[in-house]
Amino acid sequence: MHTxxxxxxxxxxxxAPNTGKTTLYNWLTNSKFKTVNYPGATVEYAIGAAAERLxxxxxxxxTPGTYSLFPKSSDEEVTLRALYEHxxxxxxxxxICVVDGSQLERNLMLAEQIHAAGxxxxxxxxxxxxxxxxxxxxxxxxxxxxxxSPVVLFDGVLGEGLMKIVDELKLLKVEExxxxxxxxxxxxxxxxxxxxxxxxxxxAYGHVDAAKxxxxxxxxxxxxxxxxxxxxFFFLIMSTLFSSIFxxxxxxxxxxxxxxxxxxxxxxxxxxxxxxxxxxxxxxxASLGAVSVFAPQIFILFFxxxxxxSSGYLARAATLIxxxxxxVGLSGRSFVPILSGFACAVPAMMATRNISSKRxxxxxxxxxPLMTCSARLPVYALLLSFLFKDQPAWKPGVILALLYxxxxxxxxxxxxxLNKILAKSEISMxxxxxxxxRFPRWRVLxxxxxxxxxxxxxxxxxxxxxxxxxxxxxxxxxxxxEENGAVKMETSYxxxxxxxxxxxxxxxxxxxxxxxxxxSAFAAREVFVSSMAIVFNVTSDDEETQSQGLLSSMxxxxxxxxxxxxxxxxxxxxxxxxxIALQCMSTFSVAVREMxxxxxxxxxxxxxxxxxxxxxxxxxxxxxxxxxx
Amino acid sequence: MSSSPTSLLDLSxxxxxxxxxxxxxxxxxxxxxxxxxxxxxxxxHHGMIVQCLGRTPFKGPLLxxxxxxxxxxxxxxxxxxLIQTL
Numbered sequence: 136m137h138t139x140x141x142x143x144x145x146x147x148x149x150x151a152p153n154t155g156k157t158t159l160y161n162w163l164t165n166s167k168f169k170t171v172n173y174p175g176a177t178v179e180y181a182i183g184a185a186a187e188r189l190x191x192x193x194x195x196x197x198t199p200g201t202y203s204l205f206p207k208s209s210d211e212e213v214t215l216r217a218l219y220e221h222x223x224x225x226x227x228x229x230x231i232c233v234v235d236g237s238q239l240e241r242n243l244m245l246a247e248q249i250h251a252a253g254x255x256x257x258x259x260x261x262x263x264x265x266x267x268x269x270x271x272x273x274x275x276x277x278x279x280x281x282x283x284s285p286v287v288l289f290d291g292v293l294g295e296g297l298m299k300i301v302d303e304l305k306l307l308k309v310e311e312x313x314x315x316x317x318x319x320x321x322x323x324x325x326x327x328x329x330x331x332x333x334x335x336x337x338x339a340y341g342h343v344d345a346a347k348x349x350x351x352x353x354x355x356x357x358x359x360x361x362x363x364x365x366x367x368f369f370f371l372i373m374s375t376l377f378s379s380i381f382x383x384x385x386x387x388x389x390x391x392x393x394x395x396x397x398x399x400x401x402x403x404x405x406x407x408x409x410x411x412x413x414x415x416x417x418x419x420x421a422s423l424g425a426v427s428v429f430a431p432q433i434f435i436l437f438f439x440x441x442x443x444x445s446s447g448y449l450a451r452a453a454t455l456i457x458x459x460x461x462x463v464g465l466s467g468r469s470f471v472p473i474l475s476g477f478a479c480a481v482p483a484m485m486a487t488r489n490i491s492s493k494r495x496x497x498x499x500x501x502x503x504p505l506m507t508c509s510a511r512l513p514v515y516a517l518l519l520s521f522l523f524k525d526q527p528a529w530k531p532g533v534i535l536a537l538l539y540x541x542x543x544x545x546x547x548x549x550x551x552x553l554n555k556i557l558a559k560s561e562i563s564m565x566x567x568x569x570x571x572x573r574f575p576r577w578r579v580l581x582x583x584x585x586x587x588x589x590x591x592x593x594x595x596x597x598x599x600x601x602x603x604x605x606x607x608x609x610x611x612x613x614x615x616x617e618e619n620g621a622v623k624m625e626t627s628y629x630x631x632x633x634x635x636x637x638x639x640x641x642x643x644x645x646x647x648x649x650x651x652x653x654x655s656a657f658a659a660r661e662v663f664v665s666s667m668a669i670v671f672n673v674t675s676d677d678e679e680t681q682s683q684g685l686l687s688s689m690x691x692x693x694x695x696x697x698x699x700x701x702x703x704x705x706x707x708x709x710x711x712x713x714x715i716a717l718q719c720m721s722t723f724s725v726a727v728r729e730m731x732x733x734x735x736x737x738x739x740x741x742x743x744x745x746x747x748x749x750x751x752x753x754x755x756x757x758x759x760x761x762x763x764x
Numbered sequence: 765m766s767s768s769p770t771s772l773l774d775l776s777x778x779x780x781x782x783x784x785x786x787x788x789x790x791x792x793x794x795x796x797x798x799x800x801x802x803x804x805x806x807x808x809h810h811g812m813i814v815q816c817l818g819r820t821p822f823k824g825p826l827l828x829x830x831x832x833x834x835x836x837x838x839x840x841x842x843x844x845x846l847i848q849t850l
Contacts, residue, residue, distance in 0.1 A: 349831075
């Protein structure tokens, strides 16, 4: 049966990396599109309907940057697949080929291939603002004649030329027969083509030297890539990014914390002494609050990485880091995925498609879950604010910075080990183009960071809700009328189950309550915090906020034998466990998909968790031996 | 080092930010096929003028300016590009 669920004509945007393709895409779709699109590259292909004001019935498809139609990395394979295969949409016949106006000599090769394959093409020349600023006028007619296609100049800052692109798309004639797959070009063919295209570019530019557009960028790079200062700047930029996660987020976090505390106390005031209000306040609101508090930090992380990406600095950072990374068998191309891993392992693993060497990609994907992702942040923040309660704020800040660096260190050790074990088969390539420095488009950046933070909350939301119900009910029944909180907990259903599994957690220096938290963290790491909030927040003093209340009840919590539950030793053990353990089902499923291998994902899941468990026990017992309780 | 034709790797070993510019013309490619293909697709071709900007820290990749762009290449990649100094 023929189903035509999507009658809209589809237009693919294709272009080399850094040509401003995604900027054009954002203009065309008003930045409203569905896909995981992470800083650093276009992951998957994004599809979005034309913005309303364009009055056009098109679906636009953004594809990962590609230099040619002969793919060298999985990223480029995605582009090729997007062009030739599509299951849910119509066949791609119209293509917007995006070329950078200052890079015609190099970018036109892709246009030539798209033309040769038989796609109907609108050639969009970006950076027209820069061309104008440098007094350059392109001979558009020369390009038009060569490709027998309309050519439109586009200014990504103001959006000038947008309507013209849509008008040309509407006028574009489509061939009856489908575009064909190109056979790989021989070296001679490439050489011959590049000479033709070089002459064409020269004709288009006239007598002006396009190279001068790069001069301001080259001047900045003399500092940012300087032999000594370059490293200093790299360190400053990265430490500003990670420290702002704390100082910048603090006021917003306090606000959210107070909001949830107020809500919980209002609920209890409105409906005193009812099981339902008890559940709402101490179960649901407490667990949602415990996790929502961290939304500002996650927003800042996404926003910061977004600034680095859209300004052009990430390519420099990757270049600076190439040599150190090559020591453990990786290349600078692994830098962006690993940096993204500090936000979330899911987009980070998808970002590895940009790495052309399969071996590099394998190792990178293996170590990504070790990076301090945003879901670990709430856990560390809770445990550290406990360790450093009533101490100056810089202390937990410093330790946290060390944890971030430590995760990179652990990743390096694992990568080095894999580098020794795995057979060396192929050549690792770097070859990075350093794009022009540009000012980020703040509105788009804010919008995207906001959408991603919202995604974080909504992803974890259902788990938090489900575990809030389970853990609250489990710790409340059957003795819900018992006045003594501790007795109620001990005799509860969850308490009884907890005691059964307690021996497994006992060597880590924790009791069944933390064990329940650790188990619930396998749904999503941040659920650990909300579980702790329910288990320990039973007697919250209305004078303090939720987070203070949780900390003071953690401080008082005791093991069955009377010794304190949360000590330097047990908390350190927990932190080490969280650093290594792979407690994230989304990461697991993405690993299966990206590596196309259950084996890879299973090895990762089992080895990380077993190692985490053993090391945590070793640390706790070791600390006790040397006298740290 | 006196082998001719020389590769882009021989163009300069100055570190970035030091004085002096070295320019050359690309005369051909040699070596690993996949690297050569990729270099050509990135737009490097016979007759193109290349300028070496120097090396990044830690003896990292070399930076080459060609037209309105800069490309960072590892030693092995730069070696695949044959040049004639200007």
